[in-house]
Amino acid sequence: MSAVMFEGLPARRWHFGAYVFVVAALLWLFRDTALSMVAIWERSATFAHAFLVPPIAGWLVWRCRDRLARAPLRALPWMLLPMAAACALWVAGELVSVSAASQFALVALIVLSVPALFGWTFTRLIVFPLGFLFFAVPMGEFLVPTLIDHTANFTVSALRSSGIPVYRDGNVFIIPSGSWSVVEACSGVRYLIASLMVGSLFAYLNYRTMWRRWAFVGVSLVVPIVANWLRAYMIVMIGHLSGNTLAVGVDHIIYGWVFFGVVVGLMFWIGSLWAEPDEPSTEPQDRPMAGAAAPASARWLTAAGVVALAAGAHLLLGKVDSSLPVAVPVLAWPERAAASSELPFTPGFRNPIAQSAAAMQEGDRPVWVWIGYYRQQGLDRKLVSSVNQTVDPEDRRWTRVDSRRQEVDVGLPLDVLSGTLRETTRIGGASGERLHYWQWYWVDGQFEVSDVRAKLRQAWQQLAGRGDDGAVMIVVTPADPDADKTLSSFVAPRLEGWRRWLGSVRAAGQAP
Secondary structure, rough: OHHHHHHOHHHHHHHHHHHHHHHHHHHOOHHHHHHHHHHHHOOOOOHHHHHHHHHHHHHHHHHHHHHHHHHOOOHHHHHHHHHHHEEEEEEHHHOOOOOOHHHHHHHHHHHHHHHHHHHHHHHHHHHHHHHHHHHHOOOHHHHHHHHHHHHHHHHHHHHOOOOOOOOOEEEEEEEEEEEEOOOHOOHHHHHHHHHHHHHHHHHHHHHHOOHHHHHHHHHHHHHHHHHHHHHHHHHHHHHHHOOOOOOOOOHHHHHHHHHHHOOOOOOHHHHOOOOOHHHHHHOOOOOOOOOOOOOOHHHHHHHHHHHHEEEEEEEEHHHHHOOOOOOOOOOOOOOOOEEEEOOOOOOOOOOOOOOEEEEEEEEEEEEEEEEEEEEOOEOOOOOOOOOOOOOOOOOOEEEEEEEEEEEEEEOOEEEEEEEEEEEHHHHHOOOOOOOEEEEEEEEEEEOOOOOHHHHHHHHHHOOOOOOOOEEEEEEEEEEOHHHHHHHHHHHHHOOOHHHHHHHHHHHHHHHO
C-alpha cells in the first residue's frame, strides 16, 4: 500500500506505519521461512511465477487507492485469535518439516494483519489482492502422482482408440515404434498452477459478477488438465508417425509449451468475449465512507499483539526443539538375519540418519527387510515427504508399477502400502522379475500408513517432548499369487518385537 494515499492524513499514515512495522517484524522473525520460499522460486520452474505475485498484488492494491483513501480505519484486536491459529500452524509445520504449511502460515499472518489494523471496510476493498498473495506459497506438488495417473490413462485410451496397440505396465507403455513413460514433467502440474494463477487474475480484472469469476476460475482449472492430456497424446503420436525423429528430446518440451500457450491463449480470448465493463462509481470521490473512527491505542496494541504472537511461536518452537535427541541410532536387528548391504532395489527415502537391510527367509521363500530411521528431521531429512518414494528414481533397474493401501491380517491391526516393483531391464518380457512389497511408518510407538496421520503423530510426539524419531519399514518378496500370504506369515510373529525394538532405539537416543 502506497504512502501516497495517506498524504495529508496523519491518522492514516500512522496506520500505514503500524502495518509496515508489523510486516517488517514478521519478515524478520520468520526470515528462514520467507527465504525458503524464495529459494524454491529460484530453483523450481514450477513456482518461478511466484516472483510476480507480490508486485501484481501491489499493483492491484494501487488500483483501489482512491477508495482506500476514503475508507474508515478501525483496528480489530480480536483478529489476534485467527492470527494465533496461523502461528500454531507455523509451529506445527516446523515441527513436522512441512514447509508449505509454515509458508502458508506466514502469508496468512501478513494478510490477516490488514483487517487487524485497518478493519473490515478497508479490507473488503482489497480482498482479491490479499488472497492473490497465497499464490506465492509453493504448494501443489502433492497432486503430481494423481495427475500422472490420469495423464497415462487418457494417453493409453486415446492411442488404443487411434488403432495403435498398447502394452501398459504402470505408467510405462509400449507401442510398436517404442516405449514411453509418463513422468513428473508430464504431469501437467506446472500448467495447472500457472493457469489457475493467471486465470484468477483475468477473472478478477474482466468480470464484475461473482458467478462469472468463479466460472472462469473453474475453466482455468479444467482446461490445463485436459490440454496436458491432449499434449501427451499428440507428442506420442508425433513421435510414432515420425519414426521417433520428432517430439523427442528438447523439442518434446518445446512442443508441449507451444501447445499449452495456444490453448490458454484461446481460453483467454473466448473469456474476453463475456468481459464486463467497470461500473461507473456514483459515489463522490471526496466524501469519506461511513464508519467509526479508530482509537490510536487499539491500533498499536494490536500491532504489538501480532509481534508478540510471532515471537511466542518462536519461543515455543525453541523449547520443543531443545528436547530433540542428538545421538545417532544404532540399528542392530533384534533377530538373527543375514546382513545385506543392499536390497534388490534402492529405496527412495532421502537422507535417513540410519538405515539397515537384512535378508531373511519365510519357509523356502526369500524376504528382504529394509528400515530407514529418521531423527532431527528438517527440510533435507524428512520421514514423510512428497519426494520420498519406495524406489529411488535414479535406480534404473527397478520401477514401481502400482501401489494401494491395504489392510493386512498379521495378528495385529496393520494397514500397509502394498504394491509391485518391476525390473525395467526386461520391460514387458514374460520372464521379467517382479517383487511384491509392504511399506509402513513407525511414529511415536505406533505403526501408520497414512502420511497425514503420521505427520500429526510426529507433531504430537514433539509437543509431548518425546523427540521426532520415526522410521519407515519395507518388506519385499518375489511377486506371485501367494506373495501377500508369504509376507503376512513373515511379519505376524515379528511385528510386536519390531515395535519394542524401535521403541528401545528411540529411548537410547533420548537417554542423558
